[in-house]
Amino acid sequence: MEKTEVTIEAVREVGPDTVAVDLETPEEFDARPGQFVKLETEVEGEHVSRFYTLSSPDVEGGFEITIGIDPEGTLGPWIADDDREGETVTVEGPYGSAYYEDESELLILAGGPGVGPAVGIGERAVEDGGDVTVVYCDDEPVHEDRLEALREAGATVVVTDELADHVASYYDGQQVFVYGFGEFVTDALDALEGAGGDPDGAKVENFG
Ligand SMILES: Cc1cc2nc3c(=O)[nH]c(=O)nc-3n(C[C@H](O)[C@H](O)[C@H](O)COP(=O)(O)OP(=O)(O)OC[C@H]3O[C@@H](n4cnc5c(N)ncnc54)[C@H](O)[C@@H]3O)c2cc1C
Missing domain, CATH: 3.40.50.10470 (Translation initiation factor eif-2b; domain 2)
Incomplete structure (x- = not known):
């Protein structure tokens, strides 16, 4: 999927310095757990892009990423510090080959x-x-x-x-x-x- 704007549906604390971010699943986006996406936004006027791996079992009706927050970092503190719900970010992908392929x-x-x-x-x-x-x-x-x-x-x-x-x-x-x-x-x-x-x-x- 090319760069697509998606809505941040929820940002939830899931433990110390870590948030789970629920994102809207765009039309035509499909991914397997373990694949990752490129997420882009503006932080204090600067364009920032980082990779995040799916943490939901599928992408039906939305998908989730889990972000460990480095307090000295850029995108992590941005997404965790304020109430980002309802804002949009750009997502591209999925990428990667280290994902679940129905292994038993x-x-x-x-x-x-x-x-x-x-x-x-x-x-x-x-x-x-x-x-x-x-x-x-x-x-x-x-x-x-x-x-x-x-x-x-x-x-x-x-x-x-x-x-x-x-x-x-x-x-x-x-x-x-x-x-x-x-x-x-x-x-x-x-x-x-x-x-x-x-x-x-x-x-x-x-x-x-
Ligand atoms: C394939 C892939 C998948 C990933 N999946 C996940 C995931 O699922 N979850 C997750 O939490 N992370 C994941 N990451 C890491 C993620 O992409 C970010 O690197 C991470 O969240 C930090 O981003 P940030 O903008 O918050 O911090 P950054 O701004 O990148 O800063 C990180 C640290 O580096 C220091 N730093 C920044 N710039 C410099 C510099 N020029 N010189 C010296 N030090 C500097 C900062 O002070 C800070 O301590 C993944 C990365 C890859 C490559």
Whole structure:
């Protein structure tokens, strides 16, 4: 989809320094959980564009992104600080190849705001009858209600700072997904290799 103006339908706090943003789904926009969009707006007169990954299981009737707010950042504080509901931003995409493609066994490794795609993919895969394990690393976990709902629906969900130990325990040949910032991605791929997996076979989205 080319650049399209969409309305911000809601901005919700989902944990410390993190918001979920509900966006209108434009006509002809389709995306899989784990794909990302380019979001553009003006912040104090400057044009700003950033990438954000879908955190909803689908895009029917709207879609969601989850943003970890860096207080020194630009777009994050802009979208979280004021009441943006009803304003418009420009969205383009979807992009990316690290997304859910109906795999039946998934091990999702998420760091920080990488929990967004983890819950979106997890919800979709559980609904499809998949076997889902989420290993999520964050000092201050977010989306706790959705993580709990995933557990209740039969997924294995671990919130931990012992990434390598848990990858070693839970990796059993599943399709591995990795979402988060660069340092986390490196640690996750090292942990996967340490557990006997192939990092080249993982679906990886590095937030930068
Ligand atoms: C494919 C992809 C998917 C992504 N998905 C997500 C997602 O789902 N959720 C999410 O939260 N993030 C995601 N990101 C990251 C996101 O795009 C932004 O980078 C992030 O939200 C920060 O944007 P910002 O405008 O708030 O901060 P920025 O203005 O980009 O600032 C970030 C930090 O860098 C510092 N900084 C900025 N400019 C400079 C400079 N010139 N020199 C030194 N330091 C500087 C700032 O002080 C601040 O601490 C994704 C990134 C990629 C590439």
